[in-house]
Amino acid sequence: MSPRASRSDFGGPCCPRCWRDLDPERVLSGAQSCPHCGGVFEATRFDPPPPRVDVRAVEEAGPDGAASCAAHRGNVAVGNCTRCGVFMCDLCRIETDAKVLCPACFDRLSAEGALPSARTTFRDFGRMGATLLLVGLVFSVLAAPFTLGAVYAGVKELRQRKTLGEGSAVRAWIVIVLGVLGTLGSVAFWVMVAVAGGAK
Amino acid sequence: MKGREKLGRRVAFSHRRYVYATRDCFEIDEIEGYDVTRKRVFYDDVVLVTRHRMVPWAPIVLSGLLSLVGGLTAFGLRGEAHGVAGFTVFVLILALVTLTVLLVAVGGDAITIQGKRTQARMDFVLRRGRAIEVYRRACRLARERQQRIARQAAPRPSGVRA
Amino acid sequence: MACTNHPAVSVGLVRCRRCGQGFCRNCVVALRGQYYCARCKSDQVRDIQSGTEAGVLELATIGRRFGAQTVDGLVFGLVILPFYIFLFLAGGGAAPSDPSVGLTALLTIGTAALVFVYEGLMLSSRGQTLGKMAVGIKVVTPEGQDISAGQAWRRALVRQVFFSYFALVNVLPAFFTKQRTPIHDLAAKTRVVRFRR
Numbered sequence: 261m262s263p264r265a266s267r268s269d270f271g272g273p274c275c276p277r278c279w280r281d282l283d284p285e286r287v288l289s290g291a292q293s294c295p296h297c298g299g300v301f302e303a304t305r306f307d308p309p310p311p312r313v314d315v316r317a318v319e320e321a322g323p324d325g326a327a328s329c330a331a332h333r334g335n336v337a338v339g340n341c342t343r344c345g346v347f348m349c350d351l352c353r354i355e356t357d358a359k360v361l362c363p364a365c366f367d368r369l370s371a372e373g374a375l376p377s378a379r380t381t382f383r384d385f386g387r388m389g390a391t392l393l394l395v396g397l398v399f400s401v402l403a404a405p406f407t408l409g410a411v412y413a414g415v416k417e418l419r420q421r422k423t424l425g426e427g428s429a430v431r432a433w434i435v436i437v438l439g440v441l442g443t444l445g446s447v448a449f450w451v452m453v454a455v456a457g458g459a460k
Numbered sequence: 461m462k463g464r465e466k467l468g469r470r471v472a473f474s475h476r477r478y479v480y481a482t483r484d485c486f487e488i489d490e491i492e493g494y495d496v497t498r499k500r501v502f503y504d505d506v507v508l509v510t511r512h513r514m515v516p517w518a519p520i521v522l523s524g525l526l527s528l529v530g531g532l533t534a535f536g537l538r539g540e541a542h543g544v545a546g547f548t549v550f551v552l553i554l555a556l557v558t559l560t561v562l563l564v565a566v567g568g569d570a571i572t573i574q575g576k577r578t579q580a581r582m583d584f585v586l587r588r589g590r591a592i593e594v595y596r597r598a599c600r601l602a603r604e605r606q607q608r609i610a611r612q613a614a615p616r617p618s619g620v621r622a
Numbered sequence: 623m624a625c626t627n628h629p630a631v632s633v634g635l636v637r638c639r640r641c642g643q644g645f646c647r648n649c650v651v652a653l654r655g656q657y658y659c660a661r662c663k664s665d666q667v668r669d670i671q672s673g674t675e676a677g678v679l680e681l682a683t684i685g686r687r688f689g690a691q692t693v694d695g696l697v698f699g700l701v702i703l704p705f706y707i708f709l710f711l712a713g714g715g716a717a718p719s720d721p722s723v724g725l726t727a728l729l730t731i732g733t734a735a736l737v738f739v740y741e742g743l744m745l746s747s748r749g750q751t752l753g754k755m756a757v758g759i760k761v762v763t764p765e766g767q768d769i770s771a772g773q774a775w776r777r778a779l780v781r782q783v784f785f786s787y788f789a790l791v792n793v794l795p796a797f798f799t800k801q802r803t804p805i806h807d808l809a810a811k812t813r814v815v816r817f818r819r
Contacts, residue, residue, distance in 0.1 A: 308504050309504065382498065
């Protein structure tokens, strides 16, 4: 078996030294050695419990009956969606980010990027803003487009912080303030040049 | 602030990866330029946690080269270095050599946290104590969560559990 | 065929996207347009949260794409350099103090044409140029499949049309769109993803 290329070709427990697959049955806790490369490593093995979904049919709920799920008429509803309030059975129920959502709301929120636990890609706007400020510094009086870009990046960082809790508010504000100052400075320079040119 | 605990990191040529522990999962942030890509290993998905010794080649080569360059320079200038400046340079070179020796002797530790879907890797150079601490913490986080789920799934027949 | 959980039900069955077994309407839930049974739905939600969802393109980061461009530029510089030296020598060995507009234009258009052919050929044959191969990225369709020759050549053409300053304009949408598409990617309907052998 050839060694893996890198992280995203992950298909189960592997040797930490040579990346080759390990037979899950053979890996135990304690000092281990890899059958492929002979390397030793210390390991602790876990057996994760399989996910449990408890769907009960309405007919079994008893004589006083129970509310049924909006999407599955035959299943007992076990709760409401936090966002839209619809009744859900355990099959529909998705618990994330301190919320309980129905599949439709989960789809919608994760597509908008509003669920931190479902987000997997981010932009580091704070760092972008800092770089734009440095570039603006290099361009000095022509810095306006870059300092404006830095302000935009700072604002996006603040927004990302509010919706997802990512990034640093302090850095965002520093970037915004410096960006505004830089823009004003370079604009003021050209205004003065224009005024001085007009006064001649 | 997000309130997540930083566990370790692993630096490569074009990107760096940081591993954090949050309430429900280990988060692996890969920072490449201005983009952050995040993967998660949930505590109840953890299958294996490992630790092994590794040779930190990049720091060894770097520190070794610097020692060599410093040593050769010092040797070349051996007649002319006097007083405080000479002494400082000598101390610096000695420090570099010591660092290289330490890196070769002690080396580093690598920790992996393997889940059902993906894995986290961390390197600790010259920090065996921290590596062992992180290893234990990772095992504890996974074990406690998985035991809690197992308890919830199999309620005791005798009634409500205290 | 009958529902895996309810053997009595055999109408209105749906296949679970992950395990492929048949289920009645009460046993499947829809996520992003696909149906999953109870066990697979938990797995799918976990996959989404872990960042390991199957079928989602792993888009290449801007830094990596820029690195690929740099490598390609270096390769090209090394290849083109002998030509410039040849022209220099053929011109009598004296650096022209005032190169004619025609010569400069010829050189620029010639280089652009060469880059166009290079990209068109490499992308239509393997979806990667040398620079892209070096950093581990590849040009694919939005579905993740190999691109057609038409897409490859259109992409290369649009990229060369936006020259010098306009090249920056071309690149700008890549920073602001979710799918990281500069104008030449939008025109050819392509995406650039991480690709490891």
